[in-house]
Amino acid sequence: MTLSDAMAHAAETTPDRMPAGAPVRLKVSTEDWIMRGVLVAIGLYFIVAIVLPLYALLSKSFLDKDENFVGLANFTEFFNTPALSQSVANSLTIASISTLIVVTLAFIYAYALTRSCMRFKSLFKGIALIPILMPSLLPAISLIFMFGKQGFLTFLLFGNEIYGPIGIIMGEVIYIFPHVLMIILIAMSMSDGRLYEASESLGASKVRTFFTVTLPGIRYGLVSAGFVAFTLIITDFGVPKVVGGKYNVLATDVYKQVVGRQDFEMGAVVSMVLLVPAVIAFAADRIIQRKQVAILTSRAVPYAPQPSPRFDAIMTGFCMLVGSVIVSILGVAVFASLVKFWPYNLSLTLGNYDFSLRDGGGWDSYFNSIKLASWTAVIGTCVIFTGAYLVEKTKGFVAGRMAFQFLAMMPMAVPGLSLGLAYIFFFNAPGNPLGFLYHTMPILVICTITHFYTVSHLTAITALKQIDAEFESVSASLKVPFYKTFWRVTVPVCVPAILEISMYLFVNAMTTVSAVVFLYSPDTALASVAVLNMDDAGEQASAAAMGVMIVITAGGARLLHALLTRGLARRTQAWRKH
């Protein structure tokens, strides 16, 4: 009998006799109260860290300089100022073209990694992930060394300038590439080899198989990758800041309005406008995610590619081409940071690493960044994992859990610049009792955790969904409080995911610029912001040097994570299922 039959049956028989018995009075146990209490506490964190700041941002965009409510006047002004409204068109153009290019490149790259028998796959995969370790400013700075006025590849532009749309698109494609590649790779790896066998046995050609099996299988992954790319590009600030030249986009406009012109109201308006495409892309992505359920049954067989010398050679060639671009972006940055004066004096020096003589806060900014990244990783992982656990395991309290889940998804839809600006309006408002946080390290930590909350939350949820749903029931029957089981069982079982989350938070805290650029103070200057400021001051070599320091640190974190994960896998292999 199907469920609908049963429901029809129930509906039919209900009027006859209402079931007897008094409604049950539930006793909520102390443990349930603890769970709900902690969940509410993290919920309150969201209120302070995202809801109220966003409200402050929203209301600011409706006020004039003297705090009078002026309705949509600021927005009217924005769209009537050609210099500003032009940025909307520019942003959309850049984001569309870059998305198209990066999704195409990443798709072919992912295709090579999953469907060919080429060699050095893990090397190519590793190379493709390098840009994740960079602040987005760094690929742009490298582009200037390569294609700028004194660049050694400038002739390739045939008289065009790197400063402007060409540079932005090149920079964004490189910067976004690993993010898009990861999404497509996951979609590609979830393919059922049996479908390919069926297609082949039915005599379908390779081309037909591609269009009837491969593409339909990953279409949601591709669309999702497109939306993620579009959002990341339109909200990225680092690349256009460095190579944008006179070509204005929304992200740089926010920065210029706030930092350059001190026009906070217009900054609020621009960042509200910036929110729109980000929210749309986010909503669309969520809808697609929901559609993509269970393409893979438990009986699926992973696809095993067959060697084909010509195809494999073509794929190797493509990956070498893309890989060499990424490697040279990093290589040029490293080389430029080590020479006296690009391109005139190429003798080696470590002088560019003496940041004390430059803008941006010197080596202190680097250590501040390490501090920020460490605090973000430690506190963020604890809060995010606990929150995810409680939202998954709390009994009852449905409305509270749904609200929490909604709040946890919110940060994903908010661009870093909008978040940072919102923090100024909220925490710097006169009379806010939390004002003491303004211009301190804690506010940078709060902002960074919030900015990267959603992805970490989803990682934790995925890991928690994979463990047996009845652990809590068993421990309740054995009279062991849930927090003991959480500590003795759930956390150890989820250590891989916990390490993953803390690595993700650490690397992103090292490289992020957008949210923190409005929030640092002279005492809490950050490495990524120092890259920005040194580049602004024309100290490109030192900017590159600081960028390289960030790459080394983030790369070190990744390496450490890989070693820990491997060591852990060896130690726990007795009980982990393979």
Place this chain on the structure above:
Amino acid sequence: MGHPMSTKDAYLKVENLTKMFGDFTALRDISLEVFEGEFVCFLGPSGCGKTTLLRAIAGLDIQTRGRVEQGGADISGLPPSERDFGIVFQSYALFPNLTVNQNVAYGLVNRKTPKAETEARVAELLESVGLADQGSKYPAQLSGGQQQRVALSRALATKPGLLLLDEPLSALDAKVRVHLRHEIKQLQHKLGITTIMVTHDQEEALTMADRIVVMNEGVIEQIGSPEDIYSRPANPFVADFIGTMNFLAGIASDQAQVCICDTELATNHGLNDIQKDDAITICIRPEDVATRGVTADTANAVLTVVESMEFLGSFYRATLRVQDDAKTTICADFSINLVRDLNIEEGGEFTIALPADHIRVYGETFAHADDVI
């Protein structure tokens, strides 16, 4: 229901329990009693509400309405941590990062039981399920059957008053399942612990339970001993769900008489609430059909043609078409001897009898599940 222990007070009482999921009624007005030391099975097809009932008794998914009483105390609204039960899930839910010893000791450690005592109890439990030497292994290193026994030991370690088993054998292969079902029953008998087991496997229920609660679509269809349920099913659903049953459409005739087509059959089964000429369902199990020494003059004889014979190893299950009524077939079990002695072949005529003692009559028409498909 004349239960032998009904003079005693029930250890577990469920009264008028109803569970709704939104508009869907998963359990409708369920009442039942479980006595101390008894082994009760909730049996029914998937989606019948048996697991929901078990989870309500455990407090894991509390009922919408109704009372649950255990050991004389009202536990209707208590959270699971304040109830007294041990539970084994279908997935076992063993803690993967803890050894077998640590798993079994999990509930004891929290009670500040002295270490030596805990170790002794764990050793004793593992001994009793035949896993004495496996204590330092992790669950992933054990077979499914061994994991199941660890889960059982863990549930029993704290000496709960009630043991709940949620399809504990369904993840195992057939041979292990038969072996474990015997082992669990023995252990339960030895410990005398009141036990409720949920299963959709009738063989499991028939072999293990003292009493079976047959459920369907959120209501109880019948409660009774395995013998009761099998031999005296309360309604066509139970008759159909348990064992194999012939369902024959008929008409009520005079007192204790029914007919299929023109054949009149006597029955010892009272025709309560059934009027003459009502449409009825006549049931008889294939193994109850009389085959030897039957002539046309034997009481309740039916003349048939052997349509097909299915060889099932120790016997044949024959499908017989009633001669007077080509629409009706009856299944009967033929022993190997019978087939050999009488040289029965497909297509041949054969007379059977439907003994009055074994005929069950239900005052409703019933479509056998196979006929619906």
